[in-house]
Amino acid sequence: MAFLALTGGIGGAKLGLGLARILDPGALGFVVNTGDDFEHLGLHISPDMDTLTYTLAGISNTATGWGRRDETWRFMAALEALGGETWFRLGDADMALHHSRTEMLKAGASLTEATRTLSAKLGLAYAILPMSDDPVRTLVHTADGPLAFQHYFVRDRCRPQVTGFEFAGAEAASPCPDLLALLPVCEGVVVCPSNPFVSIDPILAVPGLKTALKACGAPIVAVSPIVGGASIKGPTAKMMRELGVPSTAAQVAEHYRGFIDGLILDAQDAGLHGTLGLPTRVEPSVMASLADRERLAGAALDFIKELRGG
Amino acid sequence: MAFLALTGGIGGAKLGLGLARILDPGALGFVVNTGDDFEHLGLHISPDMDTLTYTLAGISNTATGWGRRDETWRFMAALEALGGETWFRLGDADMALHHSRTEMLKAGASLTEATRTLSAKLGLAYAILPMSDDPVRTLVHTADGPLAFQHYFVRDRCRPQVTGFEFAGAEAASPCPDLLALLPVCEGVVVCPSNPFVSIDPILAVPGLKTALKACGAPIVAVSPIVGGASIKGPTAKMMRELGVPSTAAQVAEHYRGFIDGLILDAQDAGLHGTLGLPTRVEPSVMASLADRERLAGAALDFIKELRGG
Numbered sequence: 001m002a003f004l005a006l007t008g009g010i011g012g013a014k015l016g017l018g019l020a021r022i023l024d025p026g027a028l029g030f031v032v033n034t035g036d037d038f039e040h041l042g043l044h045i046s047p048d049m050d051t052l053t054y055t056l057a058g059i060s061n062t063a064t065g066w067g068r069r070d071e072t073w074r075f076m077a078a079l080e081a082l083g084g085e086t087w088f089r090l091g092d093a094d095m096a097l098h099h100s101r102t103e104m105l106k107a108g109a110s111l112t113e114a115t116r117t118l119s120a121k122l123g124l125a126y127a128i129l130p131m132s133d134d135p136v137r138t139l140v141h142t143a144d145g146p147l148a149f150q151h152y153f154v155r156d157r158c159r160p161q162v163t164g165f166e167f168a169g170a171e172a173a174s175p176c177p178d179l180l181a182l183l184p185v186c187e188g189v190v191v192c193p194s195n196p197f198v199s200i201d202p203i204l205a206v207p208g209l210k211t212a213l214k215a216c217g218a219p220i221v222a223v224s225p226i227v228g229g230a231s232i233k234g235p236t237a238k239m240m241r242e243l244g245v246p247s248t249a250a251q252v253a254e255h256y257r258g259f260i261d262g263l264i265l266d267a268q269d270a271g272l273h274g275t276l277g278l279p280t281r282v283e284p285s286v287m288a289s290l291a292d293r294e295r296l297a298g299a300a301l302d303f304i305k306e307l308r309g310g
Numbered sequence: 311m312a313f314l315a316l317t318g319g320i321g322g323a324k325l326g327l328g329l330a331r332i333l334d335p336g337a338l339g340f341v342v343n344t345g346d347d348f349e350h351l352g353l354h355i356s357p358d359m360d361t362l363t364y365t366l367a368g369i370s371n372t373a374t375g376w377g378r379r380d381e382t383w384r385f386m387a388a389l390e391a392l393g394g395e396t397w398f399r400l401g402d403a404d405m406a407l408h409h410s411r412t413e414m415l416k417a418g419a420s421l422t423e424a425t426r427t428l429s430a431k432l433g434l435a436y437a438i439l440p441m442s443d444d445p446v447r448t449l450v451h452t453a454d455g456p457l458a459f460q461h462y463f464v465r466d467r468c469r470p471q472v473t474g475f476e477f478a479g480a481e482a483a484s485p486c487p488d489l490l491a492l493l494p495v496c497e498g499v500v501v502c503p504s505n506p507f508v509s510i511d512p513i514l515a516v517p518g519l520k521t522a523l524k525a526c527g528a529p530i531v532a533v534s535p536i537v538g539g540a541s542i543k544g545p546t547a548k549m550m551r552e553l554g555v556p557s558t559a560a561q562v563a564e565h566y567r568g569f570i571d572g573l574i575l576d577a578q579d580a581g582l583h584g585t586l587g588l589p590t591r592v593e594p595s596v597m598a599s600l601a602d603r604e605r606l607a608g609a610a611l612d613f614i615k616e617l618r619g620g
Contacts, residue, residue: 092382
């Protein structure tokens, strides 16, 4: 009786919002990448969880794609004057979420529990689940050496040339228990159009998670984050080029082969339909408006229904 | 070639500013109460250091007596919405100081070093010294049981009836090394009109500090925080009543007897002049204007000079 969405930050959260608008809270759970999480200024920052949470709560900053709307930056300005680290921008109101989460974790709560408490305070009833309560940290291997994800992504603005990825701690991590508890009632899984390498792969790197998703028998459909050879947002296409693979939706299918049961291609990639050796469906997948988000979400659910033989 | 001022927060910082305006930075050091310090929201908060620092830097909030001027409260509002603890008000810009200090302490800096770095960033060249780099925590014993200082002072607004004080950790604390290094050139010590029980006594409770101050031979003069039987600011008089001692400047003399070499009385207490068994000087000591602060600071230095036989 439930659908699960695997998601990273901004791109995934867009489709997540579409799903949230057409499904009851009890019928939708999110499995969120926490490979981006990091400790900064003593705070546990969970960028993908935050982007999703703010998006679902209707308080996200749609201009930046991260943080809160109507944000102020007094803390950052004062920190800069004191010589502090300001490459990672923390808004005055945004800080409250990081502080609250950090305090709960310090008091012994799991990340799942802290997220549940915080999202409830923001009026959200969806299951928003970290991929794991254990720390997994994405390292981006680059021509300049390994970089912690936020250093690569935010501080260095994705400029270093990528040579590979590592999910430090993954081998010792367990899937979020609440996720495993949802699988028996799972009707379908949507892999949001997030970055396959640094948003979805960290989720799938948690031992047992991928197997459990497959074992539950629900169809797994992905929405290609590559449209017409380019990323809608973020460094996906750049990473593919640097890794020496084609930056195409076909390559996305290749990347997820064996895991997904179907792939949604954008209309620009309609030519690939029927050529990828797995079920595909062609849908406009660039989500500019709220209606676009809802339509694509509906198409993903419909595709799942079709794959279930409904 | 240097004067030292022992101080707590608001009342002491007023006289501190007066001293700072008439002495060169190299000729003035502050020994600040850190018994009020506490960990809150993962931050090391040092209220008396902050009040003094902001006051000297000209960015204090003179309306509240704590925090920064032109402050905003977005963090607090967002924290409240998330169900966080908001009884201790942290302004958006103020947060930057707490975060910076906390990060430096975590990285292994002493409180003295962190304070030096932060005050330099704020353009201050005075030696602003914590009484100790070791944790000392003032506990207020009350009819309702023991309370951490900020719980008594801020959360409970000084309402519980005081029965005594405890400076937890003092027995294991050492005086700030930079303070000890200044003593050979110390010409005089000013005990600011701070609360004797919870601002000055914690300083004097650090083993060896009081003895070292006395041993340096410089005159020690206090400015009475009690004027005409009342406190200028804060709970000093209320505490004295609850402790069953007269809330008078004479009792302040009694409290400091054996430590101070002279006491400055307000004009309202001129009748006590010559009656206290120690040198006294009568000065207007209610500091409303900046000129008042400078005048009282000048009087304190003049009194020291007089006691030195200059």
